[in-house]
Amino acid sequence: MNIATIGTGVIVESFLQAIEQLEGASCHAVYSRKEATAKKLADQFDVQTTYTDLTAMLEDPDIEAVYIASPNRLHSEHATAALKNGKHVICEKPFTSNVKELEALIALAKEKQLLLFEAITTVHMPNYHLIKKHLHQLGRIKLVQCNYSQYSSKYNQLLAGETPNVFNPEFSGGALMDINIYNVHFIMNLFGSPEQVRYQANRHPNGIDTSGVLTFTYNDFIATSVGSKDTSSMNFALIQGEKGFIHVKNGANGCEEVLLHVDNRVISLNAQTNPNRLFYEAEAFQHIIETEDHEQCYGWLEESLSVMKVLEAARKDAGIVFPADPF
Structure with a gap:
């Protein structure tokens, strides 16, 4: 390649x-x-x-x-x-x-x-595949929570009156598109498209979202997805079922360690040996290109399109419009 x-x-x-x-x-x-x-x-x-x-x-x-x-x-x-x-x-x-x-x-x-x-790093991580493998042990899923918050080095520039690309509607920026997208992929690759999405955002006067909470309504459970570029936080993902829960340490973008809580036990799951979180996606893309596996590629594209539809619906709900938008 x-x-x-x-x-x-x-x-x-x-x-x-x-x-x-x-x-x-x-x-x-x-x-x-x-x-x-x-x-x-x-x-x-x-x-x-x-x-x-x-x-x-x-x-x-x-x-x-x-x-x-x-x-x-x-x-x-x-x-x-x-x-x-x-x-x-x-x-x-x-x-x-x-x-x-x-x-x-x-x-x-x-x-x-x-x-x-x-x-998108998340869905190619070995630990993410471990989550899929062990998800059934949680029983019926009732709640999913994700938080990826990272105070942006560009936020101070925004506060000082500048408009960095990442906080500029002209460049299709904002917290949802830049950081919360990892949570959206994490949730939707596991559970599919929700029945409804709502997005409540903290917005700069230029209209961009600097942080926000995205709520997914599924048939029998609720998921929340927090993304912030104007504050920092403990980053995590939690999947809560009637028989146990999964805790993903340090957030969905890296899936650094998965803790499976079932039967009064805590089982640490970690299949990732490379500290560069982009390695696994690069490895996957190389394999698909070398084998010309269009079917797998098209499957991933359908997932990405489903995510984009949710991101667009969320922005519409919050009133966030980019100059690039047709609506």
Whole structure:
């Protein structure tokens, strides 16, 4: 798997560190609008080729797949361009700004017979698979609680009157799309789409959500999903059933350790040996690309589309609209 990257943030560094650990995977090129930032990242990972012209990079025949970690608003544009140039696409969460954009991407990938992935760590974690394996031991599920709160380094800039991308409606930012999305994937990959969603958010005067509580109503249980970029908290996930509960330490995005509480016992479950949480998704994407497993890819795309529909419904409920939205 020969990849190129779009974006030069910390998440790209983590992804490239994961790529370095995969046999048969390498980074061929780095793209940034500025040569200096492209060269800095390329030098850090011994990448030989840099681009400041995106079209030129996407026409490079040595690139098999493109990893996209640009601002949220640009995901759809960059992924569309990559697919039209015959590249597989690994796109950071959130996949797109809205349902319409994602449906168009999926249709294009299928038309081109290319592979398209949302880079969401949670669902590829070995410990997440352990949760699925042991979930039946809890009996009937009654409550699910997730909290992923992390005081953003950009929040002080927002308070000072600046508008960083992550808190800018123009760039499809906000706590729901940036941080709470991990909780949404965690819940929905286990339990499917809810019957109803409600989103209560703390909002900045520019309209963006800086934190909020998302409530899922299922047929016979309730789930709550807290995401915050304006406060910090103990991060966790709890799945509560009539016969026991599962505690996921430090939140849904990393699933660092799973504690199974059943029959008056606490059983620690941990199958994760790699501290880089992006390793497992990178490993999964490489396998799908090398085996050309379109069926598995399309299954994941359906899950991502279901999540995007919930995110969009939640934003509508809270009155959060992006310029990219068709509504």
